[in-house]
Amino acid sequence: MDQPTPITTHLNDAQRVDWLRLIRSDNVGPRTFRSLINHFGSARSALERLPELAHRGGATRSQRICSEEDARDEIAASNRLGVALLAPGEAGYPPRLAALDDAPPLLGVRGAPPLLGVRGAPEVLMRPMIGIVGSRNASGAGLKFAGTIARDLGEAGFI
Template sequence: MSPVLSDAQRIDWLRLIRSENVGPRTFRHLVNHTGSASAALKALPDLARRGGAARSGRICSEDEARREIAAARAMGVSLVAPGEHGYPARLTTIDDAPPLLAIRGQADALMRPMIAIVGSRNASAAGIKFTQTLTTDLAVAGFAIVSGLARGIDHAAHRASVASGTVAVLAGGHAQIYPPEHEPLLQAIVSGPGGAISEMPLMHAPRARDFPRRNRLIAGAAVGVVIVEAAERSGSLITARMAAEQGREVFAVPGSPLDPRAAGTNGLLKQGATLVTSAIDIINAVDPILERPLKGLFEEPEAPASEPDNPDRSRIVALLGPSPVSMDDLIRLSGASASAVRIVLLELELAGRLERHGGGLVSLL
């Protein structure tokens, strides 16, 4: 696993991930390409220029990074990297794992095997009761429960596992809790054996687009995701889709075909999700998975690659458009090496010209 970061490295990592047009995937590609976060920060302006940016994107300053770290410490929040204590082991395996995770509460809770439980905000009484029973039984079996601190099913899952250890994944920063009425619940979680995590800056107020980002962390931290209730168009179904893309087990609780809150879960069952009527259904499915060794994406950096020449760069950019395309197709059609394609995509992303989609697809903005 990754070594513990020095204070200087942590500042560089924070500066890089807080810089404009740098997301988790871009962060990893930059560090792999340049060798370190410090070198990546120096390379940002030139890479963005080669990607077609009219101006260099904003780079987070050292003073900004130091202020964020100091403010986090004042709240009892630590910024941890993959491989450090408190960073959920399974989260390191997803391709857009946060380089730094802001954690609050008991770091030990974040190192336990987790089951995610999510569902409808407008939950039924039956759904809440089943969630409480399921959560209690999973906690007795040794699992930490992870959810999104939302109303309804999320709230029921957290509340039923406050005493045993639950993990809240925040859409905003630790100083901007949503919904605000759940601040007492969050305080109970972090004061007990549980914890809370966020990839956002401390004062970041959550926006609509931040909730799918949060959902990928819920799925990524868990060995399996249970959907208790979900309408046909539901954020919980986004979590289920992300879980499937990440190779996680997807579980669904059946419901009445007359209840629209069960339409999404019943649909998941038709698509092959594992049916759940008790905790033993989940335990039997995940026990063999827990025995397999984990391989985090931050463990083996790629070898530094040579810069693509201008003809390669031109061919790769010409193949991109508004329709998503895979990296494999770009390599095959351009005749360029995989490393050349990765660098060109990195340059375009830093210039704000590239959009990444699920399944490793990319398109030109």
């Protein structure tokens, strides 16, 4: 199986708006986002081609593309909350998360001022991480077991 091409970048403000617009557009998830960026070279170019791609793909209605105004409003709201939107390859974006083929193109990160690094990324994101995935309707025993695992991993230094 082919390995996904890693997206690594340092976005300027206009590129960050374009990335947010692309990932907030209909039918564009992380994998499609990555494919579009790899194929067209930029989010702006991909955004320009989305209607044509949707039509060629058999779409019977026009595809909703996130407006520049909506993206700028979301970024401004994030900034007011102290949240930085980080792209893979930018300081603070967890490298192991960036290596996944469905890594979020933009990761909202909020942290206390003493922990903030470049573009608002908490240093805590560089620590070893683990995720626990389970049932939406877990049993009491399952919840207790997951809690025990989470506590033990936290005590071992994982986030």
